[in-house]
Amino acid sequence: MIDELDRRVIAALQLNGRASWNAISRWVGASETTVQRRYQALRHRKLVHVVGALELDRTESGSSMLVRVHAKPGKGLELAELLASCPETRFLAVVTGTADLIVDFVAQDNEQLMRLLFTDLPGAHLMTSTECVAVIRSFTSAAMWDTGLLPPEAAAELRPATLAPPCDRDDWDRTPQALSGLEAAVAEALAEDGRMPVSVLARRLERGESSVSRALDRLVERGILHFRTLVEPALLGYQAEFMVWLSIEPDQLDAAGRQLARHPGTKFLAAATGRFNLVGHMVLPRRTDLFPYTGEVIGALPGLNASDVTVHLATLKGAWTRLDQVG
Secondary structure, eight states: OOOHHHHHHHHHHHHOTTOOHHHHHHHHTSOHHHHHHHHHHHHHTTSEEEEEEEOGGGBSSOEEEEEEEEEOTTOHHHHHHHHHTOTTEEEEEEEESSOSEEEEEEESSHHHHHIIIIISOTTGGGEEEEEEEEEEEEEEOGGGOOOSSSOHHHHHHHSOTTOOOGGGOTTTTSOOBOOOHHHHHHHHHHTTOTTOOHHHHHHHHTSOHHHHHHHHHHHHHTTOEEEEEEEOGGGGTOOEEEEEEEEEOGGGHHHHHHHHHTSTTEEEEEEESSSOOEEEEEEESOGGGHHHHIIIIITTSTTEEEEEEEEEEEEEEETTEETTSOO
């Protein structure tokens, strides 16, 4: 569906979805005009989309709850559509294994979460059971994932200096910061199109370009706003996409999390509550790579008590964006 140049363009955008076309062109070996044309074609075909995403633990945007859902036989896809339409759903995947669906809900407070899970849960009549784990600390996020298709020097140049693995931050447990009205408006607009030019953004918000530019710079410099490039991993050569659900001895949780976060296939990893206290979203080149991965990577983690794997069949939603409706 795409060629090697397309993959390099996507890889550069994965490092920084808002990197300049000039910088991207230097790393992919094509002119700025060609790079822009390739990106627009990919976006038109709904294969790639760049969005701005707020860091939950640095803002007052809410907290994450991962839910493993079992659907009634034959009702999984119908249920997935209902859950994907929920505005609190940040991520949703149809999987196989010990669950049918994985949903990431983001709620502002306990009252909203209780209402969502116990009274207003979409498609509850199509479920047989659910299991919830609350995310309590991130080790790495999708914004930090490197496809490996470009040399390490590309990440050093393209990525903002403020973008660092959450587990290496000294301020990970600080009180979240409230956004100003303009900052919130900028983040909301960029959640639809992360590459929206400042001039267009300013006209949309009816504010001056300099004010909008400063607000955007503040969000990025404070590590509050990251730019996600949404794309199917298979287009980049990763045929196996899955989640790992691990039970780790509490005194080994930090060490295990840091070790697994360094694996090149780790897109997201977080400590959580419940019987699975370390949860990750992973990719590998081939489905057969799962066999050595379970023994050599998962089996080597300190304090491991139990593990589970759910393999992705389809991802319907990511970063609050329907992946089949972007473009």
